[in-house]
Amino acid sequence: MPLGQRIDCGEAKYAGVSLHCEADIVQSLQDCLECGFDFLVAPLASSPERRPAPVPQTPGQAPPPPFAPSDMLLSSAQWSSQVVGRVSSWIDLDSPDLALRRDSEVALAQELAWAGHLSQQACILPPPPRGLRCARYARALNHALMTQPNMALWVTLPLAPPAGEEEKEDEAGGSAVAVDPPSAADDPWEWWHLLRCACDHSTRLCVALDVSRLPAEPAEPSLERWRGENLRAVFLDAALFKPNRHGHWVLSKRLQSVLGEAFAYGVQVALTVDGGRCFKNETSREAVPEESSSSSSAPAPSRPVAFASPPSPQVLDLGQREGLKARWEYLSYLFRKAPPAGAGETSAGELGYRDYLQSPLQPLQDNLESQTYETFEADAIKYTSYEEAIARALRDTLLTRARNADGEQAPITPPEYADPSFSLTADDGNAPPCHVRRPPLLPPPCAPEDAEAIVAVVGAGRGPLVAAALSAASKTGVRVHVFAVEKNPNAVLTLQHRHSLDGWAGRVSLVAGDMRDWKPRRQVDVLVSELLGSFGDNELSPECLDGAQSVLREGGICVPQSYASFLAPLSTHKLWTDARGFKEVERFETPYVVRMHRARVLAPPQRVHEFVHPAPQPADNERCASLSFSVDGQGASVCHGFVGYFDTELYGGVRLSIVPETHTPGMNSWFPIYFPVHAPFYVPKDSTIEVTIWRKTSRHKVWYEWLVTSPVPSVIHNPRGRSYYVGL
Ligand SMILES: C[S@@+](CC[C@H](N)C(=O)[O-])C[C@H]1O[C@@H](n2cnc3c(N)ncnc32)[C@H](O)[C@@H]1O
Structure with a gap:
């Protein structure tokens, strides 16, 4: 069951359980699903022990026992969508021990082939046991990617470097590693980089980070370094949950923050469950430190249960299942309360643009479509900012003219229809921002020859900047005439409709054509355009405005400047x-x-x-x-x-x-x-x-x-x- 209904966290709404024990897979999957989780990570092999490579059989000799549980235990739909296989962790392809290498090669091939047979979408692999000395492992991964074209390989790596550091208990009772930055050889990111380069940046080679060990304080644990990587899952030891003083099973603040990042990046979380071991602390009623405890709005506690030693093979008993369910509820709580992921997308449609490559628009060469204009026009902030800028440009136009006429700065009396909140004196920095979209304001009609200021909107599209210019004129009380110049004939058609429907007659003149060819009878005071691309000049604003600039009178103003x-x-x-x-x-x-x-x-x-x-x-x-x-x-x-x-x-x-x-x-x-x-x-x-x-x-x-x-x-x-x- 999804952790919550949010749409902004992608696949992170599905959480799983990762079993690290010999277990009854049918019962384990049922427990996992009943506790709210969506998938089970289970060992592909029946035994975690090293498995000698099979030797050629002599006639009549019994075949070796099966290394994996039967595929008939679950339906193929369950194997492919609810179970993720995990490769044995003893496998060490780069060992100096030739026999271990050979056993490892055979076992890895067997297990990956078995995962492929089960139509699994992904398979979890152990970290390279020897860090950067992993050439054979890298080759085996690359080989598997080529031979299993429908399966992803998720390589498990520790978030913090594992080797030989002095460990100490962190606030949650988990282990933390020393703060010193790792050398390249000890840095799991470097291992990952080697593997993914060897596999030519395959999109099916992914990372699963084990975040159970965090760097020692004061270093802040973070997934930021992995944000641009093919990170797909985060594993967390279920034993790191502690009861707070209200009896809720919670995680430390540091782990909460790591999980918040995982949710934001759309990364799935799986709890590592080692039989009943991870639940043993649930006999404890000690409160964890205040800093690491959750607020009182956390989900209702499940009953803390005392555990006897776990049964073998490991099937969770009733109390252990409750412990697992309490953890899912807490994950769900964290998921639901996590801050919005990303740039404020509010609909599934907007989310569809995340990390989606689009060719930049070419508004000069191509004619934009109606829906493109509609998307532009939905951005109220852009147009209210333009309106504000045009209003300031009109005010300065009149101020300059008055100054030139009188030789000094003269106050201008605004006509009675002007917006009294807008000052026509020099900018004191307190001009009111136009942040609120009002119904369009119209100034009185004004022929070009009678106008105090001529405004040209070049590249007018369907006219939002024309409306902004009229509104700015109304607000400032400046008598304007607006020219709307547009080369896209389809957008001109919309402008024609607006001209008659929106009260533009007598206020706006339409010019159908390229701004670079336009030769007005009277030069303009304010030249308004929006020809900007994501890189500023990449939609050819400089070239278009150079071509149009001759229409601007000496001392005239361009918006943008x-x-x-x-x-x-x-x-x-x-x-x-x-x-x-x-x-x-x-x-x-x-x-x-x-x-x-x-x-x-x-x-x-x-x-x-x-x-x-x-x-x-x-x-x-x-x-x-x-x-x-x-x-x-x-x-x-x-x-x-x-x-x-x-x-x-x-x-x-x-x-x-x-x-x-x-x-x-x-x-x-x-x-x-x-x-x-x-x-x-x-x-x-x-x-x-x-x-x-x-x-x-x-x-x-x-x-x-x-x-x-x-x-x-x-x-x-x-x-x-x-x-x-x-x-x-
Ligand atoms: C990015 S759109 C902006 C449209 C509108 N101003 C808005 O904000 O919604 C740029 C517009 O400029 C027009 N355009 C581009 N180059 C032009 C040119 N040389 N002459 C006239 N129009 C041009 C395009 O057809 C398009 O309608």
């Missing part, structure tokens, strides 16, 4: 392997717009380049920036490319941003943009990533090229725009 692009290195197995799925050379030389979720930004974003409007003409719209990112963190990482963002100053201090640190609250018009690399590269701990990115232009197109120069040189991506460009 400027925009800048930002870049940061990114670790993201999911996006890179999805890009690889596109097969052609273009796949790694095309930027993709994507709402990122399972991606880790390796260093804070840096400013790449900027455009300012109006721009000195003839404008040079080529740019080149070399950036150096210091990557420090919990250890080495892998870089799969770069994430791009932009911010813009619309006018007079009104800004929009999709850079995480300054993101405009509530605005969702733009997702970040992903620039992949041909080959993911290893980034040593405390090292530097250097990248150079070019914006190149020619008569007919604009494109980006990017080159990594450190820590390892890459090829130049997208030379001469061979794979991706934006058509002019």
Whole structure:
């Protein structure tokens, strides 16, 4: 049964039990399901002991006993959807002991073949027993991925390094390991990196982290380092639950926070149950420290039960089942109360965009569709910000004109229809923000020749910025005439309807055509556009506005005034392997717009380049920036490319941003943009990533090229725009 009804945590709503004992699989699965869990991780082999490789049989000799329980114990549907097989942990393919190696090879092949026979979707594998010395293990995994094309392999790894550290009891009674950072050889992430490189970044090779051992305090345990990796499951020893003073079975705050991350990343949790051992503490009524106890709103406690030594083979008795159920209830409680995962998606439709690669729009070359405009228009924050910026631009237009006429700053009396809350004096920084969407306001009709200010909305789409301009005029009391210029004939049709239905007659003139060809009779005071892409200039705002700029009078104002692009290195197995799925050379030389979720930004974003409007003409719209990112963190990482963002100053201090640190609250018009690399590269701990990115232009197109120069040189991506460009 799902842990809760939330839609934002993906597969994390399904929790499991991982059995680490010889058990009756039928009864264990039933116990697991009855206690609320959705799947059982069970050993593939009947015995956890080393199994000698079978020797050739002599005629008449009895075959060796079966190494696994019969597949007829469960239906094939149960084997494939409710049971996940686990490979024997004694297997050691890199052992110096030749006999153990041989037994291991045979046993691994047997068990994986048996899991395939059972149509299992995934199979759990032990950590490489010798850490980085795992070449044979890596080869065996790669071989299994090739021979079992429908099965995923989840390699178990400890969250904290296991080898030889001084251990101490943590607050929850579990073990914690010393704080010293692990050497590369002791770092489970390095083992993982070796295995996944050997398996060519297969999407079916996954990580299952065992979080039962945490780093010693004060280090904060975190899954952040694994966010961009193919992490699918988290294992947690069921014995780490403790009764708090109310008698609820709870986890320490540190484990709660780790599970919160797992839920947010859509990672499934499985409780490791070692027969009755994990429930033995339930005889204890000692309260755990306040800091680790749950609030009183935790689920009602199950009856604490005293246990005798567990029966063998291990079947949970009634009390133990209650202990298991209490743990599921607590997981469900944590799941339901965990903060929202991701960027505030509220519907399943929005969730569908998570980590989904989209080609950037080309609004100049292509004609956008109705549903694309509809999506833009749903973002109220964007348009209220524009309205505010246009209002400030109108006010400054009139102030400048009055100043020029009188030689000094003259107060302007607003007409009676103006919004009294809007000041027409110089900006004192207290202008009211337009955060609340009101019914559209209309200023009085005004012919172009009578207008105090001419506003042109270039690239008007279906007209939301025209409405924002009229509303700003109404608010400021400035008599305006608005020109709406649009080259998409289908959007022009909508503008025509709005012209008659929305009271635009006498206030708005429609111009169907390319803004670069428009020659108005009177120059405009305020040139409004929204031609921005996720990387700022990538939808050709600079080129379009250069072409339209001649319509702006001397001293006129552009909204936006400027925009800048930002870049940061990114670790993201999911996006890179999805890009690889596109097969052609273009796949790694095309930027993709994507709402990122399972991606880790390796260093804070840096400013790449900027455009300012109006721009000195003839404008040079080529740019080149070399950036150096210091990557420090919990250890080495892998870089799969770069994430791009932009911010813009619309006018007079009104800004929009999709850079995480300054993101405009509530605005969702733009997702970040992903620039992949041909080959993911290893980034040593405390090292530097250097990248150079070019914006190149020619008569007919604009494109980006990017080159990594450190820590390892890459090829130049997208030379001469061979794979991706934006058509002019
Ligand atoms: C990103 S959309 C914005 C539309 C609208 N302003 C909004 O905010 O919903 C950009 C619009 O500019 C139009 N456009 C792009 N280049 C243009 C050009 N050179 N001349 C006229 N319209 C252009 C596109 O057709 C599209 O409708």
